Amino acid sequence: MSAGLVVAGQEARITALRVGKWFGEVIAVNNCSLSVGSGVVGLLGANGAGKSTLFKMLAGLIEPSHGEVRVLGARLRDRVGWYRNVGFCPESDALPEWMTGREYLSLMLRLMGLDRAETTRRADAWLERFELVDAANRRLGGYSKGMRQKLKLAQALAHDPEVIFLDEPLNGMDPVSRKGAIDLVGEIGRQGKTVLVSSHILPEIEAMTDQIILMDRGRVLAEGSVAEIRDKIPEHPTTVALVSPDPRALAAFLIGREHVEGVRIDDDQRVVVRTDHAVAFYRALPGWVRDHGLAVTEILTLDDSLEAVFQYLTAR
Amino acid sequence: MSETEIIQAAPPAPLPNRSAVGWIAWFSLREMARRRRLVSLGLINLLPVLAVLMVRIWLPDKGLTAHLQLMGLSHDMFIPFLIPVVAMAVGASAIGEQIEEGTIVYTWTRPVRRSAIYLGRLLAAQGVATVLLSLSLAMCFLVMVAGNLGVISWEFLKLYLQTFLIIGLGAFAYTALFALMGTVFKKPVLPAILFAFGYEKLVAGIPARVQELSLQFHLQNLVSRPEVVPGDIPGVLATLLNQARPRDPVPSWQSVLVLVVVAALTTVLGMQLLQHKEIEK
Numbered sequence: 001m002s003a004g005l006v007v008a009g010q011e012a013r014i015t016a017l018r019v020g021k022w023f024g025e026v027i028a029v030n031n032c033s034l035s036v037g038s039g040v041v042g043l044l045g046a047n048g049a050g051k052s053t054l055f056k057m058l059a060g061l062i063e064p065s066h067g068e069v070r071v072l073g074a075r076l077r078d079r080v081g082w083y084r085n086v087g088f089c090p091e092s093d094a095l096p097e098w099m100t101g102r103e104y105l106s107l108m109l110r111l112m113g114l115d116r117a118e119t120t121r122r123a124d125a126w127l128e129r130f131e132l133v134d135a136a137n138r139r140l141g142g143y144s145k146g147m148r149q150k151l152k153l154a155q156a157l158a159h160d161p162e163v164i165f166l167d168e169p170l171n172g173m174d175p176v177s178r179k180g181a182i183d184l185v186g187e188i189g190r191q192g193k194t195v196l197v198s199s200h201i202l203p204e205i206e207a208m209t210d211q212i213i214l215m216d217r218g219r220v221l222a223e224g225s226v227a228e229i230r231d232k233i234p235e236h237p238t239t240v241a242l243v244s245p246d247p248r249a250l251a252a253f254l255i256g257r258e259h260v261e262g263v264r265i266d267d268d269q270r271v272v273v274r275t276d277h278a279v280a281f282y283r284a285l286p287g288w289v290r291d292h293g294l295a296v297t298e299i300l301t302l303d304d305s306l307e308a309v310f311q312y313l314t315a316r
Numbered sequence: 317m318s319e320t321e322i323i324q325a326a327p328p329a330p331l332p333n334r335s336a337v338g339w340i341a342w343f344s345l346r347e348m349a350r351r352r353r354l355v356s357l358g359l360i361n362l363l364p365v366l367a368v369l370m371v372r373i374w375l376p377d378k379g380l381t382a383h384l385q386l387m388g389l390s391h392d393m394f395i396p397f398l399i400p401v402v403a404m405a406v407g408a409s410a411i412g413e414q415i416e417e418g419t420i421v422y423t424w425t426r427p428v429r430r431s432a433i434y435l436g437r438l439l440a441a442q443g444v445a446t447v448l449l450s451l452s453l454a455m456c457f458l459v460m461v462a463g464n465l466g467v468i469s470w471e472f473l474k475l476y477l478q479t480f481l482i483i484g485l486g487a488f489a490y491t492a493l494f495a496l497m498g499t500v501f502k503k504p505v506l507p508a509i510l511f512a513f514g515y516e517k518l519v520a521g522i523p524a525r526v527q528e529l530s531l532q533f534h535l536q537n538l539v540s541r542p543e544v545v546p547g548d549i550p551g552v553l554a555t556l557l558n559q560a561r562p563r564d565p566v567p568s569w570q571s572v573l574v575l576v577v578v579a580a581l582t583t584v585l586g587m588q589l590l591q592h593k594e595i596e597k
Contacts (some may be wrong), residue, residue: 023468056594056595060425061421061424061425061594061595062594062595063592063594074327079429080325080330080426080428080429081327081328081330081427082327082328082427082429083425083426083427084328085430086326087425088421090418091419092418092421094417094418094419094421095419096347096349096419096434098346098350098351099343099347103343107339107343107427108422109332109337110339111339111423111425111426111428112331112426113331113427128338155422173342233368299545
């Protein structure tokens with residue numbers, strides 16, 4: 001397993017052990033366990049999957065109904081000193097509207113224990129990085145959604161924390177800013193810091209990392225790289241495209257074969273096969289080609305993407 | 317999945333309380349001073365000034381001395397009405413509003429103890445309430461003495477200072493109480509109104525020791541009593557004022573103690589509650 005999720009011997013910077021949270025009769029998070037080391041890990045799930053509740057528990061903002069969470073080995077709620085090493089960007093859009101961008105960022109840095117000179121230096125640097133210098137002395141009430149999002153990111157990162165929680169950080173950003181933020185998250189991950197980033201938009205997560213934790217209805221469905229997760233579910237229907245000089249003959253042969261659910265020829269004259277067991281299909285294909293004189297020049301897996309995996313795992 | 321826990325040598329220390337309280341109080345003070353509701357609170361605080369102005373314009377020779385006016389204002393306007401209203405407006409929102417808005421998340425994810433956050437916000441609210449009420453009292457003073465410097469005497473100044481202190485003490489106690497309500501209730505306005513204008517009025521009006529269960533009683537108990545000289549108009553007014561006072565006064569030190577204890581207890585309780593509070597937004 002690559003950077004992000006923890007392998008044996010690696011440091012676990014974020015751990016959750018069988019944590020659950022319910023509000024009245026509503027179960028927001030149910031028996032979740034995870035371990036995150038350095039690097040970027042994406043927390044993926046539809047709206048209402050329990051991502052934000054899990055984030056709040058990890059960041060010490062709410063107490064789990066059961067189970068235990070630790071960040072850098074500590075319960076943040078009890079040991080607030082550890083927040084010096086933690087950055088948190090909430091999903092909520094709320095900001096103190098009366099403050100200017102510079103005042104807000106400066107206060108956040110001062111409350112991290114930085115002195116005046118360092119606060120000024122870092123506030124200037126991060127305002128510039130997020131192209132907020134022109135708006136720095138304007139009140140936050142007049143900021144656009146994208147500007148607010150950038151400032152929320154800046155307050156989470158400006159004190160150079162070791163562990164960073166980013167809850168839907170790209171919401172409301174324009175495409176250019178989004179690209180910049182994605183690059184920034186990657187850069188921070190490569191510095192050896194831990195970034196747990198959530199989103200309900202698959203391409204966003206795919207762009208930031210291939211290490212993911214899939215959540216649905218309050219449960220962790222799977223964790224690992226997209227490929228690893230994909231391998232764990234061989235029964236997941238997969239669509240495969242076969243390139244052949246004689247697609248019609250190939251299609252005719254495949255119809256009705258074991259593990260083949262459907263066959264069609266697409267606009268590129270490829271034979272598109274829907275299989276109910278990818279591993280078995282891949283195992284059988286060379287034999288069919290050899291024994292029946294079929295011509296297959298290329299095999300493409302069309303839906304090995306995160307989206308396909310996610311849709312399969314969260315199918316209701 | 318396997319994992320290895322990090323073993324930390326020395327945990328990083330939280331921000332020193334004095335520094336954290338100072339920063340939070342300073343920024344909260346600026347935040348509260350910029351809120352729109354301060355304008356309406358300022359207008360309400362003009363009521364005693366208008367009352368003094370009316371007395372000066374229409375009742376200049378009716379025996380309503382500056383002493384009597386001042387005692388009447390503090391007893392019948394500041395204590396039963398203005399102090400609770402101002403304290404409610406700034407106190408109930410001091411903590412609760414940040415939790416409701418979700419902006420408290422930014423201070424909660426700093427190395428700052430929640431007790432320091434509570435104390436910083438509360439001190440700012442108490443400061444705003446005290447300044448608003450004191451400004452009103454200062455304006456009353458100016459209207460009373462403008463062109464009438466003869467009323468200024470040592471006794472009068474002493475009474476003024478005493479009134480400032482009573483109002484300040486009232487603002488501290490009520491604001492602490494309403495800040496606690498704002499921490500407990502999602503929508504604290506109704507319980508705060510019921511307390512200030514239901515419970516307080518009811519209990520303060522009950523004779524014997526029951527009235528001691530209200531803050532209003534203890535504040536009114538601290539207001540000086542005018543000397544009663546039977547026969548003249550001021551004497552009659554003083555008699556009326558005295559009759560409107562608590563019927564069973566207690567020693568001043570006892571009232572001060574009750575107000576200080578209420579402020580301290582509600583503050584400690586509020587800190588404890590915030591410690592276990594969870595953010596939903």
